Amino acid sequence: MTKPNKPIIWTISGSDCSGGAGIAADIKTGHALGVEVCHLTTANTVQNSEKLVSINPVDVDILSQQAELLLTDKMPNVIKVGLLANIEQVKWLSVWLSEVKERNSSIKVVYDPVGQASVGGKFSHLSVSDLRLFLKMVDVITPNSHEAQWLATSKSIEVKALAVDIMKLGVNSVIIKGGHAFTEGASNEDFCTDYCLHTLTDDDSSKMSEDETIEYALRSAKVDTNYSHGGGCSFASALAAFIAHGHLVRDAFTLTKAFINQGLSKNAGKHDHYGAFEQTYCPTEKSFFPTVSSSINHKYRKLxxxxxxxxxxxxxxxxxxxxxxxxxxxxxxxxxxxxxxxxxxxxxxxxxxxxxxxxxxxxxxxxxxxxxxxxxxxxxxxxxxxxxxxxxxxxxxxxxxxxxxxxxxxxxxxxxxxxxxxxxxxxxxxxxxxxxxxxxxxxxxxxxxxxxxxxxxxxxxxxxxxxxxxxxxxxxxxxxxxxxxxxxxxxxxxxxxxxxxxxxxxxxxxxxxxxxxxxxxxxxx
Missing domain, CATH: 3.20.20.70 (Aldolase class I)
Incomplete structure (x- = not known):
């Protein structure tokens, strides 16, 4: 087996026939950020920019065959999981990921818990209980605020409480995207704060906390655009790509936030229809990078x-x-x-x-x-x-x-x-x-x-x-x-x-x- 020239990510998710979200967004994001992308389609959806008509799950036997064959020459650095269409897929993936991680413990799993389509309609009827075994295999989960409230038991509107609850399900790190609702626990129409609760590992040699977990929060001005279809998928796949390139979670999180800001800004001011998020390139321009919201920065903001x-x-x-x-x-x-x-x-x-x-x-x-x-x-x-x-x-x-x-x-x-x-x-x-x-x-x-x-x-x-x-x-x-x-x-x-x-x-x-x-x-x- 020849060594690949680029890091490899896999996306295990649904196919959006309109090309805005799902695997289409994952592939475009991965290629924009310099990783090779392999894909396993969990479902073929019938949808467009206005409505979701149906979800058509792919048989587990096909997914299993694809995964095992790919492992022989396309071993992933990171696996991004999106839509899981039924309980059979969840059960298969839980067992398969457990076996794969035993063979290669360095593989990371990023999960975007796709629950509801932006245009309306549910993608699946899975419960949190159905996902418990699978979530123990997840390194980073990236819910939006609505998905976070579904996953958490406390039903709090406070972002840290939600993240703590979700982490109890077994995931190592929780990133709650703030674009859909709250900003640092409160509604704010002008700014969006994404929050991360991260479990410290041996890689985090520059630790700012003696606790087992540490918080990261990134704040940016909201971008006025309707071209955001597939933004959640792109966020998770960008995070997977940056982790595959060797970045720690905090830096992958920061780069992902900048990547999303950059892509949204490409269509700032456009409201003609619900358009697809634009995957651009690795962000380098300072204006797209977020402000760090931390207790340290808050304490010394007037210094x-x-x-x-x-x-x-x-x-x-x-x-x-x-x-x-x-x-x-x-x-x-x-x-x-x-x-x-x-x-x-x-x-x-x-x-x-x-x-x-x-x-x-x-x-x-x-x-x-x-x-x-x-x-x-x-x-x-x-x-x-x-x-x-x-x-x-x-x-x-x-x-x-x-x-x-x-x-x-x-x-x-x-x-x-x-x-x-x-x-x-x-x-x-x-x-x-x-x-x-x-x-x-x-x-x-x-x-x-x-x-x-x-x-x-x-x-x-x-x-x-x-x-x-x-x-x-x-x-x-x-x-x-x-x-x-x-x-x-x-x-x-x-x-x-x-x-x-x-x-x-x-x-x-x-x-x-x-x-x-x-x-x-x-x-x-």
Whole structure:
């Protein structure tokens, strides 16, 4: 069996003869987002843009034969499930998915619980009880608000309560789409908030919570259009495609929201009839990306921007005519001792981060106090990793915190002290969340696998770095993780403002020569 050039998703769903929803939407979405799509048709429907006439289920034996044959050469990364037309199909799929996941535990299942057609009429008469065994095989479920209320036992109108109830059915993650009704628990005609309750896994190495679950909410202005037929199918298949490309749920969720916003915007203002949602391409334009609605962003929504680094900067487009050659942040060494600080400070660097681990409080106090004094005669901006209280106490230039520390670090105190703030991010969700806090700089990583930290599931790669830079504002962006002299040119070609380097300097045969070579690559001599 030859290895496919693209990730593979399967769609197990119904056929919409009008071409707007179901398998037609899934295939168009998958191809738009660079995945190969295999399809198993559960039912042939008779419908158009005005009404649903009939559902004609496909025999389970045919579905079983198709699935087993496809497994021999088209093993899926993700399986998207839509319309299940009868209890026989549910029973077969429940058993089959259990067997497949035993053979390949990495396969994810995304379920769009299609209950009622947008034009009216029910697709099936299945009950929640009928679906219980199947739902235990589901990784992500994507109901709209009406479907969520059907699935939940509490019958609440509060989105989190609904998600908690649905998660009890055995699914790992619940995404409730807000376009049909509530926005963050209340009706809002101008905005739509999609909500995700996600079970933390070993892949979520940048955790912002000690709980077993974490919430994500994404808010966008509603798009005024009637061209939304198949939007729910497209949402679930886009989510499946982004997961198949290796994105974590939070980032796949964010990219999917942008994809839907982009597709709806293609027909903004059109109301001539109930038209098909337009599947476009992978979103890159910042205007289509949502706002992150989180407790952190809400808490600090009125906080002014943190002090800047005081450097003029280029556009993030390396080919833009607006590039002026003005000084950028440049090389950003991350070191773990006063020894390295003393050795690197004389080399004319714009910025250094001191990241100390495994010291007592008294030792940390003394080290940070000395570090700040050592940096004073130089123009180098000294950032202290994590220890914001000591950074404030000793008057450091800035403090750097990880995404996992945002919940517990009172960043308003850092702001009040007048020192700068840098924040780590891993993927588009965290990048947008941190960007809304208006820090002094943002770090993105890990670009490549790194020796210093386990970044399982969070390797960004150069292509993803370039896409993230499309979402950047005037806040400087630093790339970090596994960057050496050989890799630096392709990282810098993205237009990123700075590259952070750890072992590429501290494990070099000649650290000073390594710094000079990095500076040369950065255009700093």
């Amino acid at each position: 002014a921007a943190f002090k800047s680094l005081g450097l003029k900067r280029q556009t993030h487009n390396p080919n833009s005519m607006n590039n002026t050659g003005e000084q950028k942040l440049g090389l950003y060494p991350v070191i773990d001792s006063l020894y390295w600080l003393k050795r690197l400070l004389p080399l004319g660097l714009q910025i250094i981060q001191l990241r100390i681990k495994n010291k007592t409080e008294a030792e940390l106090d003394a080290i940070i106090a000395e570090a700040v004094e050592l940096a004073k005669p130089y123009q180098t901006r000294l950032f202290i990793n994590d220890y914001w209280q000591l950074a404030i106490k000793h008057g450091a230039y800035g403090v750097h915190i990880g995404q996992e520390d945002l919940q517990t670090t009172p960043i308003e105190q850092i702001h009040k002290a007048g020192i700068r703030l840098g924040i780590s991010t891993h993927g588009c969700y965290e990048f947008l969340l941190a960007q809304q806090l208006k820090p002094s700089y943002l770090a993105i990583g890990a670009i490549y696998p790194t020796k210093t930290k386990n970044m399982t599931g969070q390797i960004q790669g150069v292509a993803n770095l370039a896409e993230l830079l499309n979402l950047a504002t005037d806040i400087p962006v630093v790339a970090i993780g596994g960057i050496n002299h050989e890799r630096a040119p392709e990282v810098l070609a993205t237009g990123v403002d700075s590259i952070a380097v750890v072992t590429g300097i501290t494990e070099a045969e000649s650290p000073e020569e390594s710094v000079r070579l990095f500076q040369k690559l950065l255009g700093h001599t």
